[in-house]
Amino acid sequence: MARPLPGARGEDPNPRACERVVPSPILPSPMRSNRKSVWFPTLLAVLGAGFASTRAAAYSSGPTNADGRVIVLGFDGADARTTRAMMDQGMLPNLTRLAEMGTFAPLRSTNPAESAAGWAALNTGVNPIENGVASFIIRDLSGGAPMPNMGHIEIGSRAVEDFEHSGLMKILVEYRGPKLVVGTGVLVLIGFLIVFAALLRVKLSLAVPLALGLAGVGAWGAAKASEYVPNEIAGVFKNRVKADGVWDHAARQGVQSIVLDAALAFDRPTVEGARVLGGLGLPDARGSISGMWFTYTTDDLEMEKTPRGRVTSTGAGRIFRVNERNGKIVSELYGPVNFWELDRLDQELAEVEELLANPDLGWKRSNELRDQKTEIGKRRDELRDEHVSLPVVVEILDGKARVTLGSQTQEIAEGEWSDWYRLSFQINPLIKARAVTRAKIVSLDDPVHGFVMLVNNLEIDPTSPPFWQPLSQPPSFSGELAEWIQEPYETTGWSCMTNAMKDEEVDPQTFLEDIEFTMGWREKLTYAALERGDWRLLFSVFSSPDRVQHIMYKYYDEGHPRYKEAEAAKVVTFFGQELPLAEVIPEIYRQMDRIVGRVMDDYVGPDDTLLLCADHGFTSYRRGMHVNNWLAQKGYLVLRDRVKRSDGRRLAAYPDWSRTKAYALGLGMVFLNLEGREPHGIVKLEDAEGVLQAIADDFLAATDTGEDGKVDGEVRINPAYLGTKVGHDAVIMKDLYDGPWGTEEYFCADLMLGFEENYRASWSTVTGRIRLEQDGSLGATFESNSNPWSGDHASVSPAIVQGIFFSNRPVEVPEDGVSVLHMAPTILSRLGLDVPETLDRAPLSFR
Structure with a gap:
């Protein structure tokens, strides 16, 4: 079976040369902001949405049915070109059927085309400056020099009073201090006087001393309980999104909504009528952004034991050397910091x-x-660096192992995964952090590696999330979902084992088993919600297409530097089928097609609207450009005198800021060294646009120099890359997203580089690094991607990596295409609701 060509170029619907760098003609036109500028429970424990209005714009999307439902299925990273190619080859029958009855079109993402920015704009209907999220990475000037920081979340300390509490914790937080101690003592005194004197008829001469003594115990207990309430909690994940989701707008107008695994939808105010489970951005139970996994092994080459172990290259894994004695292994499983x-x-x-x-x-x-x-x-x-821990005990049996994590024991066959383990990490006598996880016995006695057991992420238990990191709005909703499907589910926003694959510490089969498991529980949640009749808007997101393509392109793209025919031909089991690794990416699209087919056949009624969307598309990541090296070559960035190779690791260390006009960090982001904004800025505001235009012109003229490593100390030139055009477009961001440009509050780049197919800003560019030789001279500008992370979209031109848009009803596709910013207003309009005029786009028109 022929597979879609991974190198197929995206076509511009309206290609034209740009004499001046403006938003690419197939990108959204510049957008201007419309924003106008209880005491007795304590005794027992010791002893035993505001309504926000929105103004409606006069938007119409054509015929609507006020009684019909809207079902939105999001597929992270579902690429429009790959989908079209597979449809043309007859590989996606349900999506073909959906397109024939309604509409299929590419869906333009934000610039940059990243999940954080794309989903934030899609969910809210407003652009990055308005919704607060421009990228996974932003530039931070607070330290006196430009530094990368996370652009979609903040991690920091929060006062315990900032959280929503219930039960005993609510009382202890609200009445802590002398008021709680004295009040508890008085209530205990009064209560026991009533019990002894009035009910038990004890003489006052005896009742009073007894009650006073017990009152003292009660007051002491209240004081002691208060000691276990922290003033602040460190490592809390906060969402940078500052705009309402489409489901919030719908709920405020009386439409019940269910949202499942939506990106950057956590840490938001609860709106009555909107039940929202967060997705991308949520940490694991340890407070790790993409999850922390653990391997326990008797491999003689592993030397590091608990508690630290060997930290993997991504920092997301720990390898612990363990010893087997008489068929038994004893170790520790490490949870959150206390x-x-x-x-x-x-x-x-x-x-x-x-x-x-x-x-x-x-x-x-x-x-x-x-x-x-x-x-x-x-x-x-x-x-x-210390973490609360639980015991791990493994007993080696015949063909399997009896594995105890914490207080729970299961028998796991070699090569198999366990069921869920429920874990409880004791922070103090009052506070516990509850988690769920699974383990896989990779090998019992491998000739090379010996015993190997993988313990996956410690997921926050959805049935008992901590008050400091709720998973949903309202906080109880995550537990309700577990009741619906009668089991826990993964809750980490990035819940697939991509980092373990980047570390090359797990094999593709294990990775794909994890992908299948993740997609399975998301299906269960989606179908459980579809079975219910208590909503009119369902918004459910599947992230697996994105995770698969990031890792598996090296098997799919025959032109990828890491492609090897023999490896691509290796057979794995995926969704019950035996297939070569080269077919895994098409298979994840077929699984998407299967899910859509079931929803269409079993759940979509005659009055319902079904919409499919994606935050961005995908392509192969073959070559990386060290953008700071390129800026230095062109004279926009100047190295300081006597720079050392090690200085290249820190953006603060290698530039001569008195002569540097521009620098890069993040994925394709270029910033001016702007006077009055940067600590040592030299570019005057009146000269800024001219400098940006010059950089853009140079980028659009840039070609690959062909460097491909060294042989015997000499740079090797690969003719396959030499002379290839690398820039597709370059956008002056203030012309695309209006805002307080020229200040730190404008958190988009000054110039966004949009790379051609198969190119991307290099790994080192993300953190602002530059490649220097041993003598401090400039290193190569380009390099081949040797990382298992072999597919991408970030810093690739949004014109190339477009996602999918499907509707079961015919839609009038605008001349400049469908944008992620169309989704929110279109959903509201299809529900027969008012569309706030603060949204950036009008709804799509339906025929």
């Missing part, structure tokens, strides 16, 4: 510093306090 202990040390440190600030402090006492401060600081640093 933030309560950290908070106590922070309080102690603050108290010591306050004492040290006393000008009348004696010399001896001052030295004692300084020593105490040093000890607290040392313990604090140690505690940041």
